[in-house]
Amino acid sequence: xxxxxxxxxxxxxxxxxxxxxxxxxxxxxxxxxxxxxxxxxxxxxxxxxxxxxxxxxxxxxxxxxxxxxxxxxxxxxxxxxxxxxxxxxxxxxxxxxxxxxxxxxxxxxxxxxxxxxxxxxxxxxxxxxxxxxxxxxxxxxxxxxxxxxxxxxxxxxxxxxxxxxxxxxxxxxxxxxxxxxxxx
Amino acid sequence: xxxxxxxxxxxxxxxxxxxxxxxxxxxxxxxxxxxxxxxxxxxxxxxxxxxxxxxxxxxxxxxxxxxxxxxxxxxxxxxxxxxxxxxxxxxxxxxxxxxxxxxxxxxxxxxxxxxxxxxxxxxxxxxxxxxxxxxxxxxxxxxxxxxxxxxxxxxxxxxxxxxxxxxxxxxxxxxxxxxxxxxxxxxxxxxxxxxxxxxxxxxxxxxxxxxxxxxxxxxxxxxxxxxxxxxxxxxxxxxxxxxxxxxxxxxxxxxxxxxxxxxxxxxxxxxxxxxxxxxxxxxxxxxxxxxxxxxxxxxxxxxxxxxxxxxxxxxxxxxxxxxxxxxxxxxxxxxxxxxxxxxxxxxxxxxxxxxxxxxxxxxxxxxxxxxxxxxxxxxxxxxxxxxxxxxxxxxxxxxxxxxxxxxxxxxxxxxxxxxxxxxxxxxxxxxxxxxxxxxxxxxxxxxxxxxxxxxxxxxxxxxxxxxxxxxxxxxxxxxxxxxxxxxxxxxxxxxxxxxxxxxxxxxxxxxxxxxxxxxxxxxxxxxxxxxxxxxxxxxxxxxxxxxxxxxxxxxxxxxxxxxxxxxxxxxxxxxxxxxxxxxxxxxxxxxxxxxxxxxxxxxxxxxxxxxxxxxxxxxxxxxxxxxxxxxxxxxxxxxxxxxxxxxxxxxxxxxxxxxxxxxxxxxxxxxxxxxxxxxx
Numbered sequence: 004x005x006x007x008x009x010x011x012x013x014x015x016x017x018x019x020x021x022x023x024x025x026x027x028x029x030x031x032x033x034x035x036x037x038x039x040x041x042x043x044x045x046x047x048x049x050x051x052x053x054x055x056x057x058x059x060x061x062x063x064x065x066x067x068x069x070x071x072x073x074x075x076x077x078x079x080x081x082x083x084x085x086x087x088x089x090x091x092x093x094x095x096x097x098x099x100x101x102x103x104x105x106x107x108x109x110x111x112x113x114x115x116x117x118x119x120x121x122x123x124x125x126x127x128x129x130x131x132x133x134x135x136x137x138x139x140x141x142x143x144x145x146x147x148x149x150x151x152x153x154x155x156x157x158x159x160x161x162x163x164x165x166x167x168x169x170x171x172x173x174x175x176x177x178x179x180x181x182x183x184x185x186x187x
Numbered sequence: 188x189x190x191x192x193x194x195x196x197x198x199x200x201x202x203x204x205x206x207x208x209x210x211x212x213x214x215x216x217x218x219x220x221x222x223x224x225x226x227x228x229x230x231x232x233x234x235x236x237x238x239x240x241x242x243x244x245x246x247x248x249x250x251x252x253x254x255x256x257x258x259x260x261x262x263x264x265x266x267x268x269x270x271x272x273x274x275x276x277x278x279x280x281x282x283x284x285x286x287x288x289x290x291x292x293x294x295x296x297x298x299x300x301x302x303x304x305x306x307x308x309x310x311x312x313x314x315x316x317x318x319x320x321x322x323x324x325x326x327x328x329x330x331x332x333x334x335x336x337x338x339x340x341x342x343x344x345x346x347x348x349x350x351x352x353x354x355x356x357x358x359x360x361x362x363x364x365x366x367x368x369x370x371x372x373x374x375x376x377x378x379x380x381x382x383x384x385x386x387x388x389x390x391x392x393x394x395x396x397x398x399x400x401x402x403x404x405x406x407x408x409x410x411x412x413x414x415x416x417x418x419x420x421x422x423x424x425x426x427x428x429x430x431x432x433x434x435x436x437x438x439x440x441x442x443x444x445x446x447x448x449x450x451x452x453x454x455x456x457x458x459x460x461x462x463x464x465x466x467x468x469x470x471x472x473x474x475x476x477x478x479x480x481x482x483x484x485x486x487x488x489x490x491x492x493x494x495x496x497x498x499x500x501x502x503x504x505x506x507x508x509x510x511x512x513x514x515x516x517x518x519x520x521x522x523x524x525x526x527x528x529x530x531x532x533x534x535x536x537x538x539x540x541x542x543x544x545x546x547x548x549x550x551x552x553x554x555x556x557x558x559x560x561x562x563x564x565x566x567x568x569x570x571x572x573x574x575x576x577x578x579x580x581x582x583x584x585x586x587x588x589x590x591x592x593x594x595x596x597x598x599x600x601x602x603x604x605x606x607x608x609x610x611x612x613x614x615x616x617x618x619x620x621x622x623x624x625x626x627x628x629x630x631x632x633x634x635x636x637x638x639x640x641x642x643x644x645x646x647x648x649x650x651x652x653x654x655x656x657x658x659x660x661x662x663x664x665x666x667x668x669x670x671x672x673x674x675x676x677x678x679x680x681x682x683x684x685x686x687x688x689x690x691x692x693x694x695x696x697x698x699x700x701x702x703x704x705x706x707x708x709x710x711x712x713x714x715x716x717x718x719x720x721x722x723x724x725x726x727x728x729x730x731x732x733x734x735x736x737x738x739x740x741x742x743x744x745x746x747x748x749x750x751x752x753x754x755x756x757x758x759x760x761x762x763x764x765x766x767x768x769x770x771x772x773x774x775x776x777x778x779x780x781x782x783x784x785x786x787x788x789x790x791x792x793x794x795x796x797x798x799x800x801x802x803x804x805x806x807x808x809x810x811x812x813x814x815x816x817x818x819x820x821x822x823x824x825x826x827x828x829x830x831x832x833x834x835x836x837x838x839x840x841x842x843x844x845x846x847x848x849x850x851x852x853x854x855x856x857x858x859x860x861x862x863x864x865x866x867x
Contacts, residue, residue, distance in 0.1 A: 015778055016732075017751035034210065052645075052656060059643070059658070059685050062781065063625070070209060071202055080645075082194065083585075083593050087646060104193055120492050120522060123199035130204050142208035146197050149210060157210055 006069040013061035020061075021054050028070060032077045038148035039081035049084060053077040078146075100148050104173060125183040129176055140165055141172050336360035338430040341839060343735075343788050345626060349571050350476040352436060353784050355837040355848060356426035361456040362839060363433060364848045365424055368392065370435065372456050373853070377844055380855050386459045388435060388449050395447055395466055396439055425476050426453075427532035432462065434481060434532070438471040446471045446485050450535055465535045467498045469526060473626075475571045480538060481530040482576070482604070484569055486547035488523030495524040495542035500535075506542050512611055513544045516598055516618060518582060523547025525567060525578055527602070527609065541609040543600065546578050570629035575667065576602040576609075577629055577636065581622040592646035595622045599629075599638065601667060617670040619663055620644075620677075627734075627783075630691035635673070635716045636665040639698050641686045642678065660686045660700050664716035674716045679709065681726075687746065692736035697759075699744060701730035708734070708744060708759055710766045724766045729755045732781045737816065738790050739865045741769070745786060745797065748773045754799060758816050770821040772814055776801055780834035787838035787845075793817060793864040798829060798836035798849070806830055811838070811847055811854075818864045827856055 004023050012020035032053055036046035053076045066072035130138050139158065143149045144165075151169070155162040336359030344351050354365040361383075362373040368389035373382050424435045435449045446469060450462040469485035476482070487495060495511060496503045506526070513519075525546035529538040546567060570577040581597045598618045603610040621640025623629065628639045640663070645656040659682060664674040680686075684700035691697075696711040706729065711721040731744030741760050748755035757771035778800040787796030793816035801808040806828060813825035829836060831849030839846045840858070847854040 014781075015751055016747055019751075031210075055656075055658075059641075068202070068206060071206055074205070074209070083645065122196055123522075126196050126199050127201050127204070130200065135207065138204060139208040142200065142204060143210055145193075146200060146205060147208065147210055153210070 006066075009069060010061060010065055013058065014065070021058060024054060024057065024069075024073070028073055031070065032073055035074055035077050035147060036081040038150075039078065039085050045084060046081070049077055049080050052080050056080070100145050103169065104145060121183065121185055125180055125185050128183075129179045132179075133172070137168060137172060140168050144169055336430060338426055341837075342784065343786075345570075346572055348477065348573050350425060350427075351784075352423035352425050352474045353837075354423055354835065355839070356424060356433065357839060358426070358430040358456075361453075362846065362848075363424070363426065363453070363456075364837065364853075365422060365435065366850055370424070370433065370451070370459070371853075372453075372459070373846070374457075375841055375846075377842055378855055378857065380841075380844065380846055382853065384457045384459065386451060388437075391449055391461075391464060392437055392439060392447060395445075395464070399443070399445060399466075423474075425474065425481065425532070427476055427479070427481070432533055433459075434535070436471060436474055436483070443468065444470045444487070446483070448481075448483070448530075448535060463500075463535050465498060465500060465530075467526075467528070468496060468503065472525070472567060473569050476532055477571070477573065477604075479532050481532045481535070482571065483528045483530060484567075484578075485526050485528075486523055486567065487526065488547045492522060495526050497526065497528055497537060497540045499537050506540055510539075510541045510609075511544065512541060514546070514598070514600060514616060515614070516616055518584075518598065519545040527576065527578075529604065529609075539608045541602070541611065543578060546580055546600070568623045568626055568628070570626050570631070572631040574603060574605045575631060576604055577631075578602065579623060579629075592644055594620060594642070594644035596620055597622055597638075597640060599636070599665075599670075601636075601670060615670055617665055617672070619661075619665075619672070621661055624686045624689060627691075628686065628689045630696070631667065632691070632693070632713075634667055635713075636667050637691060637696060637713055637716075638663045638665060639686055639689045639696065643685075658683050658685055658702075660684065660698065662696060662698065662711055662719065664713060664719065674713075674719050676711065676719045676721065679721065681707070687730045688732050688734045688744070690734035690736055690742065692742070697734045697736070697742045699731040699734055699746070706730035708742075708766055710742070710759075710761055722761055722764055722766050724759065724768065727757075727768065729753065729757075731755075731757070733783050733786065735786075735788055736790075737793065741816070743788075743795065743816070745779075745795070748775075752776050752778070754779050754797070756795060756797070756814055756821060758821055769819070770816070772821045772823065774799065774801075774812075778833065780832075780836075782834040785834050785836050787813070787840070789840055791863045791865075792840075792861040794824075794840065794861065796838045796845070798831075798833045800833060811836065813838075813845060813858060815861065816864065825856060825858055827854070829854060 004027065009020055009023045009027070012023060029050060032050045033043075033046050036049040037043065040046050040049065053073055056076050057073060064072070130141070133141065136158065140154055140160075143154045143157070144151065149157075151162050151165045154160070155165045158165075160168075339357050339359055341355050341357045341362075342351050342353040356363045357375075360375055362375060362380075364371045364373065368387060370386040370388065371382055372384045372386075373380055422435065422437045424433050426433050431452065431454045433451045433453050435451065437447045437449065439445055439447065445466050447464060447466045449464050452460045452462045467483070467485060469487035472484040472486055474481060474483050494505045496505055498504070511524075523546070524542040524544055526540065526542045528540045530536065531538060568579045570579075577599050579597055579599045581595055583593060583595050585593045596618050597620075598616055600611070600616040602615070619638060619640055621642045623638070623640060630637045640661050642657060642659040642661055657678075659678040660680040661675060661677040662679065663672050665671065666673050680700040681702075683702045684706075685702070686698060687701050687706065688699045689696065694712065694714040696709075696713055698709045698711065699706050700709070707723045707726055708731065709721050709723045711719055713719060729746060729748040731746035733745045735743045735745070737743050737758070741758055744755075744757045744759065746755055747753055753773055753775055754777040755771060755773045758769040759766050760769050761767075779797055785798060787794065789795075795814045795816070797812050797814075799810050799812055801810060809828060809830045811825070811827050811829035812823060815822055815824045825845065827847075829847050829849055829852055831851035835850045837848045839848075843857060843860045845856045845858045847856065
């Protein structure tokens with residue numbers, strides 16, 4: 004069933020919407036949640052919470068891209084949950100990915116709207132300047148929190164290629180942000 | 188803090204890039220043959236070079252970080268479009284902080300700086316955006332001369348005297364129905380009622396789109412408005428000027444989102460002529476007509492900071508600095524504006540305009556005070572009373588009082604419009620827990636704003652070591668002078684239930700909550716806003732998506748029965764300490780629209796009309812059902828075919844004839860005369 008039909012079921016308040024969402028996106032949502040939480044059980048709960056959020060928010064929403072809509076919900080829920088029970092967690096992809104980026108990051112809060120606006124422009128212009136494959140590698144690692152192994156398999160690359168690419172991308176991003184006058 | 192900064196950055200990534208990188212979309216790639224081929228060639232070349240004793244490291248010394256590890260497509264240059272004059276600001280992050288830095292001050296100073304920068308450009312407004320009316324020829328199917336009657340009510344407005352736009356309007360002699368890009372005109376004549384003319388305005392829309400497109404191409408602008416959520420057919424109209432003028436409001440997302448108002452002279456409804464065409468940038472949210480003024484609400488957003496504009500008929504102009512308001516709640520969730528314009532309903536001349544920063548559509552995390560943007564309320568919810576406009580936005584925040592709790596909150600700002608210009612005071616806002624269902628979740632009465640929200644909170648319970656989510660409902664009474672809560676009833680619903688529908692009726696409020704297909708309906712007594720009390724029904728199957736006050740204390744619920752395929756219409760009334768069901772009507776395998784305006788409601792005669800599809804798109808399964816509540820029971824009075832989109836069906840009752848309109852059909856049905864239900 005395509006996304007439009009699933010969204011229509013939500014709008015018709017048809018419970019099959021949850022069934023069809025689960026059928027189509029469970030694996031994908033679980034994947035995103037598990038990349039943050041490193042726990043099958045908690046990821047499962049997060050995915051169920053995502054369905055509940057989707058049921059409560061469609062309507063009024065009518066997402067064009069259901070996968071992204073659900074992906075954002077599950078990622079934020081997973082991060083919320085992760086932050087709430089951080090102390091009890093072992094390091095997962097989420098921590099490892101962030102550790103890699105830590106060389107770019109300072110302790111200052113990015114609080115002003117102007118900083119945020121500049122940051123948004125900077126990150127998107129950085130991504131826009133990359134070849135597609137580099138952009139995909141970067142986002143799969145740092146937004147979807149995929150392991151380097153997964154990225155390599157999905158993109159037909161060797162793991163070492165992915166790691167080297169990521170290292171270069173981090174350097175490039177650092178340069179780009181510095182050029183834009185942004186200190187994270 | 189580090190992770191916070193990273194999270195902030197990653198949440199600002201464009202959807203198109205996330206979609207592109209979505210692991211779900213990517214088939215496992217094979218290493219390309221081209222890559223292998225080049226690797227083989229490179230290997231051979233290296234061997235040759237080695238043999239020739241030439242340093243093989245030389246080519247790598249100049250290798251750029253950009254070199255792809257495998258050959259792949261270059262990053263596409265994204266074609267971005269900039270609204271004329273909508274300049275982005277290069278913010279210098281290394282600039283020394285001001286002596287009293289704050290988000291509010293910084294935003295205001297950016298607005299001031301941008302305005303000064305752009306002020307001089309106003310003189311050079313481009314011709315392309317000037318009043319276009321003279322350049323269009325009327326596209327009218329004319330039959331003859333006919334005088335127009337006076338305006339008759341068709342739309343069930345939320346507030347008396349505040350007219351809402353719809354796809355149907357009428358006078359005492361004619362009915363106007365908006366069918367796609369045509370305005371169809373029907374002459375009222377009992378069983379002989381028929382279409383007498385139509386006005387096609389698709390050509391006007393097309394010409395404007397082309398004009399905007401060419402204006403952009405000429406200027407080779409780069410930048411700004413995101414059109415991903417713009418709708419092409421969110422069109423409706425208002426009948427004004429004593430029935431002599433129709434203003435059709437259209438939304439287009441060609442090139443960039445823009446709203447076009449087509450003003451038609453319908454004094455002679457069978458010979459309609461074009462009065463004026465006005466275009467303004469942004470996305471249409473809603474509109475109202477009050478006291479001969481058309482209130483137009485639009486939103487615009489951008490990836491860069493920009494100044495909001497309006498079109499006064501002589502090209503686009505920046506709103507004056509003192510008309511751009513920055514909410515001082517300290518939360519700036521989106522780089523967008525809600526723009527409100529007051530237009531003369533007859534001439535469309537602009538009387539006043541104001542813009543509210545960050546009150547546009549749902550967008551990006553811009554401010555650290557926001558934890559995650561709520562996935563709710565994609566479009567801002569607006570409520571307009573006779574004196575005040577309430578604009579709202581919902582976001583999600585995290586509090587940490589003993590335990591970390593993430594929750595949805597709704598910020599409501601009041602703008603008074605009784606004077607000749609908008610009156611907004613900086614403290615005129617309130618932030619309440621929860622999110623709104625729709626405009627019916629808000630109501631103003633005697634200096635009190637009443638608000639119903641769904642509470643949505645989640646957090647980690649460290650004592651019991653588990654993650655807890657709370658879904659519930661609350662009602663608030665807010666003094667509009669101070670915008671302070673004076674009374675509230677919080678968490679009144681069974682746990683896990685969201686608000687499904689709300690309707691205020693004088694001193695009372697009716698609220699339906701449900702998890703899935705089991706609801707109670709609540710009746711709140713708000714006579715004393717400082718002390719709220721309520722009665723409720725027992726749990727009953729289904730839930731109402733619309734609650735409608737019928738008068739005499741009766742309230743009607745339209746919604747679902749036991750399943751999502753059951754249409755259920757139910758009438759409730761208070762009986763002592765309980766709200767009880769008087770009667771209900773249910774049909775199985777029925778699909779219907781939740782669009783309130785698609786229902787026909789005649790309170791005096793107790794009539795309710797709904798367009799229903801019976802589990803099939805066969806013509807005979809597409810029905811229009813007319814129900815009648817006689818004060819005691821609810822009965823089916825008519826069940827007839829009516830094809831078309833369920834949300835676009837409309838009905839008008841005149842002299843014993845029910846006139847049925849849809850996007851594909853017009854039909855007249857004799858239904859007889861009905862007594863008023865509450866006269867005896």
